[in-house]
Amino acid sequence: MKNKNWLEWTVFAVGLALTLSIFSYLVYLGLHRGEQPPTFRVTIGAPEKVPDGYQMKVEVYNQGDLTAQNVQVEVSAGPQKGNFTVDFIPEHSGVKGWVVLPEPPERPKGQVVGFTAP
Amino acid sequence: MMFSLPLLYTMEMWWSGFILHPLRLAGLMLATFVLLLGYNRFAGLRQDDSWTEVVIDSVEELGIGLILSATMLTLLNRINFEDALPEAVCKIVLEGMLVAIGVSVGTAQLGTSGEEDEPRNGWFPQLTLGVCGAVLFAANVGPTEEVQVLAMEATPWHLVGLMLISFLMGGIVLYFSDFHGSGRYARKESPVDIATGCVLSYVISFLVAAAILWFFGRLDDMPLAFCIAQITVLAFPASLGASAGRLLVQ
Numbered sequence: 001m002k003n004k005n006w007l008e009w010t011v012f013a014v015g016l017a018l019t020l021s022i023f024s025y026l027v028y029l030g031l032h033r034g035e036q037p038p039t040f041r042v043t044i045g046a047p048e049k050v051p052d053g054y055q056m057k058v059e060v061y062n063q064g065d066l067t068a069q070n071v072q073v074e075v076s077a078g079p080q081k082g083n084f085t086v087d088f089i090p091e092h093s094g095v096k097g098w099v100v101l102p103e104p105p106e107r108p109k110g111q112v113v114g115f116t117a118p
Numbered sequence: 119m120m121f122s123l124p125l126l127y128t129m130e131m132w133w134s135g136f137i138l139h140p141l142r143l144a145g146l147m148l149a150t151f152v153l154l155l156g157y158n159r160f161a162g163l164r165q166d167d168s169w170t171e172v173v174i175d176s177v178e179e180l181g182i183g184l185i186l187s188a189t190m191l192t193l194l195n196r197i198n199f200e201d202a203l204p205e206a207v208c209k210i211v212l213e214g215m216l217v218a219i220g221v222s223v224g225t226a227q228l229g230t231s232g233e234e235d236e237p238r239n240g241w242f243p244q245l246t247l248g249v250c251g252a253v254l255f256a257a258n259v260g261p262t263e264e265v266q267v268l269a270m271e272a273t274p275w276h277l278v279g280l281m282l283i284s285f286l287m288g289g290i291v292l293y294f295s296d297f298h299g300s301g302r303y304a305r306k307e308s309p310v311d312i313a314t315g316c317v318l319s320y321v322i323s324f325l326v327a328a329a330i331l332w333f334f335g336r337l338d339d340m341p342l343a344f345c346i347a348q349i350t351v352l353a354f355p356a357s358l359g360a361s362a363g364r365l366l367v368q
Binding site for chain 2: 004008011012014015016018019022023025026027029030031033067087088090091092093118
């Protein structure tokens with residue numbers, strides 16, 4: 001102990017505080033985590049004209065308590081359809097994607113058509 | 119940090135950060151702390167330290183691991199302020215624990231003064247260092263999906279072959295290669311000693327491989343035969359760690 005300098009004591013104090021607080025947080029998270037399977041909220045932005053057609057920003061939010069994998073997102077506007085796949089959407093977080101449709105989209109609707117459990 | 123760098127650049131590690139249950143990550147923190155205590159006690163820079171100092175060193179390494187992990191994950195844009203807090207914290211913890219082990223091994227190895235240390239021949243120090251070596255090697259491979267692919271495509275004969283070569287290479291490194299002063303650490307008084315040493319080394323590797331795969335959720339809801347196949351695949355790098363790695367981290 002005699003050969004510890006102030007820097008080592010600082011590192012120890014910071015390390016102890018970090019380790020204990022993060023450990024307690026993980027235990028709290030673990031004990032309070034729900035088991036609600038993934039459910040999604042899909043929000044579609046305004047279409048923008050691009051050279052290939054009309055591009056819309058799509059935000060997908062996972063409202064469940066579990067992570068969803070291979071999430072397939074589909075946007076339809078009348079007969080037109082666009083889609084993309086997201087590798088993972090963790091619980092209570094969202095991702096952004098874009099779809100491009102050839103014609104001006106009217107009342108576009110977005111939904112998640114499938115996903116797997118990791 | 120160079121010991122744990124591959125894992126900071128591994129996709130499955132970032133994913134595991136939000137797939138794994140938080141209580142499993144809390145268990146990882148505890149297990150890492152115990153491993154650091156063992157490593158710092160028997161191979162740390164100041165082996166004559168009291169247990170209090172070993173505890174202090176281990177806490178310091180955990181803290182450094184967490185800070186380095188958070189910094190690197192931010193620089194690599196794997197976490198940012200838009201992420202949900204649990205997701206970011208889980209990623210930092212998962213990478214941070216492995217960085218902490220790297221910090222511990224790194225300071226002990228790169229910081230040595232060049233003086234030859236007294237060999238620690240007791241079975242408990244050697245067992246602890248064997249576990250450390252196995253974890254250090256197998257943790258770099260364990261989280262990848264390749265282990266599952268290899269286990270899925272292996273026939274029982276491939277697995278028997280892997281088991282035999284793990285066993286043989288462990289024995290050769292420990293008893294016949296004179297690798298990194300192996301003779302000083304591994305007792306070879308009789309063929310029985312050698313056989314016991316090889317078996318023990320492989321048992322450690324098998325258990326460490328099983329623990330790592332369980333931790334990453336690779337054994338959950340899987341049939342027993344597939345679990346054993348995965349463990350056998352991972353036990354090969356683990357056995358190199360428990361033999362060669364153990365001699366290197368002395």
